[in-house]
């Protein structure tokens with residue numbers, strides 16, 4: 001057997017070689033946790049692997065032509081399962097709180113869109129969650145065994161957003177799935193994934209893509225010259241999804257605004273902080289709020305690792321704004337700041353007011369940097 005044909009995944013040579021050799025030698029594990037920034041290609045890799053595992057071709061896999069490949073692509077293969085966070089409205093639930101027919105329909109639409117464009121960064125009108133019914137159904141399908149493909153393949157996207165009840169529903173399956181089952185979990189917040197899940201998986205980290213890879217992908221995807229200044233403006237965004245977002249909405253500049261907010265926090269300019277908070281509250285998109293904190297985490301990591309050798313995977317591209325680390329010299333301090341971002345995401349998920357979450361974050365950053373309680377005004 002040869003390696004996998006990576007149709008969707010862009011770059012990430014190290015990840016490819018790990019999967020290629022395990023695929024060739026028949027030594028694939030039963031559970032992987034792919035972690036890396038949003039838009040770095042985790043879902044694309046998981047999809048290519050899933051399609052290859054179910055492909056019926058005798059030669060190159062996935063062939064894209066066989067009945068199995070086509071079903072996987074349309075998300076209609078009975079042994080291919082995807083679980084991901086969604087925002088459920090009233091009509092998606094029936095009176096007993098379970099998913100309604102419209103709810104199930106929504107789930108498959110979301111999956112089909114994700115397969116279509118695995119690099120697109122999803123936005124959420126409200127706080128997304130992974131429906132426990134969905135997890136239970138997939139768990140049931142795995143335990144029942146494959147119906148047509150010889151094995152079950154599962155992708156669980158954003159497994160960090162899985163609530164305890166949903167996680168418990170799948171823990172046993174994750175520990176001892178029937179032979180041949182492959183479960184591919186994805187996250188951009190590994191420290192928010194339950195330890196009981198992490199301990200059952202092999203972990204693979206996705207790095208940032210080199211500028212030239214981003215340049216080439218953007219020009220192909222949007223059918224523009226690779227020398228187009230609009231393309232050049234985005235090539236430093238080390239995750240392709242992030243770069244696509246910048247290309248499509250050059251005015252939105254969430255990353256720039258986030259860097260501005262961060263700079264205002266670390267330089268303790270309270271009036272700039274409140275100005276940015278006012279601007280953020282107008283965005284009104286949960287996905288963007290979460291991304292602000294994720295970008296800050298990336299920024300902190302990136303600035304911190306810039307001084308270290310062998311940490312290139314963690315460093316943001318040259319075109320990205322700087323996230324200054326005034327006074328943060330130790331990994332412990334950087335860790336405290338990253339924990340703070342996680343805590344803020346937790347507050348957002350608990351439906352705390354957006355302005356309050358950002359203000360609390362800013363004050364806490366100042367306190368960490370000063371090593372003491374903050375006085376405002």
Ligand SMILES: [Zn+2]
Pocket residue numbers: 054055056057062063064065066067068069
């Ligand atoms: Zn095929």
